[in-house]
Amino acid sequence: MKINILFILKNKSKTNSKQKCSIACRITLNKKRKEFATGQFINPKNWNPKQQLVKPSEPDEKLINTQLSLIKTKINRAFLMLQVKEESFTVEDIYLQYKGEKTQKEQGTLEAFKRYLESLKKLIGIDIQRATWIKFDYSYKHVKDFIKHKYKRNDYPLNKLKLQFLADFEYYLKTEKGLGQATINKMIQRFRKPVRIAVAEGYLDKDPFMLYKAKRTKNNIVFLSPEELKKLEKHEFSQSRLKFVQALFIFCCYTGLPYRELMDLKQRHIIVGFDGNKWIKMDRKKTSKLLSIPLLPRALKILEHYNQDGYVFPRITNQKYNSYLKEIGAITGIDKKFTTHMARRTFASTVLLYNDVPLEIVSELLGHSSIKITQDSYGKVVEKRISMEINRLKDCN
Template identity: 35%
Template sequence: MGTSNTFNIHFWLNLSKRNGDLAPIYARITVNGKRAEISLQKQTSVTFWDTKLKQTNLRSTEGKALNTYLDQVYTKLLTCNTELSDEFNVVTAQSVKARFLGLDESNKTLLELVSYHNEKMEGILKPGTLKNYYTTEKSIKIFLINKKKTPDLLLKQINYSFIIDFEHYLRKGSSLQNSNSLNNNGIMKHLERLRKLMNFALDLGWLEKNPFARYRLKFRKFEKQFLTKEELKIIENTDLKNSKLQTVSDIFIFACYTGLSYIDIKNLHRNNIVKGIDGSDWIFTQRAKNEQKVKVPLLPTPLRLLNKYNLHAELNNGKLLPVYSNQKVNSYLKDIATLLKIPKHLTFHSARHTFATSVTLANGVPIETVSKMLGHTKITTTQIYARVLEEKISSDIEILRSRLG
């Protein structure tokens, strides 16, 4: 417990920084002969400084207030020394100083943790993931100011009640920017990131207990939109008069027949088109999300689209397809669905679901093969995409009937 440490506190005037009759007051901590000095951000008259009592002789109100402050500093430094000793920490002059100034690990704050995490995770987490942490940071700051009436909070002050209050505040959403679009799962994503931050603090030794130990995230399952075979054919066979809508339609159809995500299609280069094991053209690439290698044989439709945009690749250093921003693509897809009277909320990710459901599984491609082409690390992830269609059920049962005679 460090009870054998020699500990001493000494107040002194730093005469090297003297300005006329005034000099700044410092506290010197000595532990086992090793020193650390702290500027107390106070100054007093050199003439009236008592070098024995280590305080001012001024009898004025200011003099009495200064001596009271020095007594408080003395008491706080003694407390810091005791706390470190009771916590079985190595007690040094520097560790007492850090505890006094609130710079040691037990006095880390929530926003210090968030900043440290985001700084250290740059280059490790994907830019999109890191961007989400910055969004969560912004929500935390707004919550602290508006609800907790403080710019920051010590990590050791975060408890189960804090999490519940944060969730409730996000659900109210009255003071959050774009709060109307924050649904239950969006709220859970914020809390999921906060939970990961708390785990990060535990790993760093900045936190002793996990406030999320008894909290359960409450995600709601939603059926993701995908196109049926008939709806996919409608989009394929429609010649849109608007060139931008037609381009987005082409890229979306390409995704429906390859299963590639938005960013993977945006990054697709002619070097990614290679001859596969069967001598046909395949896409060989690596998913941006999880760096899994993906190998997808090119069906006739995506091959036709690559040929259509061959000039684009020539003029853009081999980038195969003209892909707008994700926001614009999703906006144009909404227009396309309205124009073609497809009663679904389409996003670019719908193409990935369409590939898994209507293009592959509904046509008898085994789920293991689909999982490989989608670049999933676990087949359970593919099962989220896979829909058991009535048509497929009917087909499978028909086969069963024939086998049963």
């Protein structure tokens, strides 16, 4: 970044009563100019534009040259002070710094993101869960690290964002952070939120990322087949902790409850429905959508065993739950990565879709915010089910 300072005569053809014209100063930065009057006047004939000096023939030659030199020194000092701050600035900011006035600071990308985070934080417990805010904060930290890594600065001007910024950010997350495409897509999705708000608030004329398209990812849904689920149900564990986690996992295979709702399940959430059967009725934390799940016989049998007052099941951390599930997978010999979420996927696939339950009902039972999420996640499962039925018809013929 280079600054250019030039003194020029203004209105040489229109001198004042003393046949003198004013000297102006022109600052140029990144092809942008700022001109202002120096308060000095000379006879146009006594100006040396090449040397940027007043000729000795001018009566106040030494005083005027000293003043011009002082102005140039102060401008250079203002330029250096703005550079030290490691923040974006304009030629107008240099002039304001020179005058000792507050600079017209450009809105920064991180500044806009931080402001959005602060407003989002106030909605925790009202419209969003704390986990949602943490995910946005996580994205903010990665954007901050990227700007420091790529541009060697503490922020990046919001109005200079281009589509290439996202391409470079994506490359950085892959190569420097080792993140997968699905995680990167989510991170960029969250980063775009404060950018859109900046457009709405007038900080940006248009969305610089309007033409961005997230790269598609292969969404492999891992679930237990009917045979594997039966194998797990029949296995007798000797350790009580594994018996307990086995029960929790099987219960989720027949209800589709996520871990958080499983731990939050209370007696008041289990009601007798309009059909005389028992249902789970509770809000899903992630989407704030009401879960209405009919209790199948296998789930009811587990409930009878763990029928505690208050919370239905004893408390267990997600970390321990997943750790014990790995042991269960190894002991049963089922060669799949057991996780808390696998049970939910087994409910959607093996228990529902493999038994001809329509996709829109699966979406409702899972508490998805839209059927598109269900289609994106379980479309392949539906295709597999169709293929199985077609093959069955072929065998019959």
